[in-house]
Amino acid sequence: MSVTSFEANLKHRCSSCSLREICLPLGLDAEEMTKLDDLVKRRRRVFSGQSLFRAGDPLQALAAVRTGFFKIYEVSVSGQEQITGFPMSGELMGLDAISTGTHRGNAVALEDSEVCEIPFTRLEGLLSDLPRLQHQFHKLLSGAITTDHTLVMILGTMTAEFKVAAFLLNLSDRRGQRGEDPSEILLPMSREEIGNYLGLKLETVSRMFSKLRDQNLIETEGRKTFIRNRKALKALCQQGSVT
Amino acid sequence: MSVTSFEANLKHRCSSCSLREICLPLGLDAEEMTKLDDLVKRRRRVFSGQSLFRAGDPLQALAAVRTGFFKIYEVSVSGQEQITGFPMSGELMGLDAISTGTHRGNAVALEDSEVCEIPFTRLEGLLSDLPRLQHQFHKLLSGAITTDHTLVMILGTMTAEFKVAAFLLNLSDRRGQRGEDPSEILLPMSREEIGNYLGLKLETVSRMFSKLRDQNLIETEGRKTFIRNRKALKALCQQGSVT
DNA sequence: CGGAAGATTGAAGAAACTCAATTTGTGTGG
C-alpha cells in the first residue's frame, strides 16, 4: 500500500468522520468501528446529475452520503414521478430496497457528491456480532419511517404556503444538526423538484417563495435562501392546515 | 400448566398461525420458530375504539395484528391529525418508535381485535442468534418504508378519484394476500378516516365512492364494498394523475 | 456576450373544500 493511499485511508475512516454522530457508527467503540470500517468502500464520487442506483437494480450496498446532496424518486406504473426524499450528508440511501432485494427508487446526485458504500449482506453479518451496531441500524431504519411519516403529514394536511415553509425549516434543521449555519440554505434542487416533492406545481412553489419573502420571513439570493424570521416561519407551520 | 392453557398455547403458536407467511416468522425452521414463540405474548385483546399505544408511550413491545383492524395516526405540533396507516392481520405496529424509543403514533382498534406483542429488547437479542429472523425483521422494516412511499406517491400525484380507487385496490390486494375474497371489502373505517388518510375531505371521499359506483366499478352495501370491475379500477389508477 | 434553462408573475380555469340540507344506517331502550 502506498503512502498516499495509506494517508487517504486514515483520513477517511468512520472514526475520524465528522458525520459519525449522525450515521451508522453512532455509539460504537473504537474496536467496533474498525470492524465496520473494514466493510465500507469509501469516497465513491457521483457527479451532479449522475445516478447512484436506479429502480430495478439489485441491492448490493447501502450508501451513506458523505458530501453533497441527492434526490430519490420513484416512478409509478402510470409513469408518474414522485420524489420521496433529498438525502444529505450522513443519511443512508437504499434502505427501502431490503424488503425485495431490488431498488424501487432512483438516486440522482443534485451536486457533485461522495458516498460511502456498505455491502448489505456483509453488514447484516456484522450486525449479529455487534449488538450496538445492530441497534443503531434499527434506529436508522425506524428513523426513515418517521421521516416518511413527516412527509405524509405535510402532504396530507398542509396548504401550499405551509408546505414550503415546512420544507425550508426541515432543510434548515438538518443543516443545524451538521453544525452548519441553519439560516443559510443553498438549495441544490429546482422549484420543479421541490414542487414534485411537496405535491405542488413549480409555479405554486415560486409563488409561495415570493409570499414568504413579502412577509419578510425569508430572503433569496439566487439559489441561496436565508431564513430571516425563524420563529414566525415555525409559527406559520404550526398554525396552518387544511383539514 | 392446566390442560386448557396448554391447548390454548398450542393453538396460538407462530408455527400454527395462518399469518406466518406474512409476519415475522417467515422463513424460519421449527427450532427457530420455537425460540421466537417463547418471546411472544399472544392474544392481547383490544376492543373497537380502544388504544393499544399512544404517542409519548415508551416502546415496550412491537405488536403484530392477529385479527382485526387498526388505525395509526400522528398529531402534529399544530394539532393536526394524520392517519399514516390501517394495519391489518399479520402487520407489525410500532416500528417507527425504535428510532427514539418513544411512540409517535397512536394505535386505535377499528374493530374488536387481537394482537401478539413482541418485547423489543428481547427481540433484538434474539436477532443476533437467528440470522434468518434478523433478515426477515429487516425486510419488514424496509417494507414499512416502501408502504409509506406508496402513500407519498398517492398523496403527491393523484387526484381524488384515483386516490380512492387506489385505496380500495390496496385493501383488496391485502385481503387477497390473506386468502380472503379480494372483491369484497368490509370497511371498518369511516369516510372521514379514509379522507384523513388520503388528504381529502369526507365529502370528497363520499362523492368519489358515488362516482366509482356510477361507473359500475364498485358496489356498496352498507360498510361492505364490492369491486365489480377490478381491471378498469386498476387502469384508472395507472392512468391518472395531477402532476 | 448570447442563448438556454430556470424562475417569476398574471389571468383564467378546474379541482377540491366549505357550508348546509337530506337521507341512510346503527344502536338502544321500550
Place this chain on the structure above:
DNA sequence: CCACACAAATTGAGTTTCTTCAATCTTCCG
C-alpha cells in the same frame, strides 16, 4: 321487534385554492 335518536353518509351550491397556460425576467454557462 319496533321506534326513536344519534351518527354517518350523501348530495347540492357556492367559494377557495391550486393548477394551467402564457408572457416576461433572471441566472447560469459556454
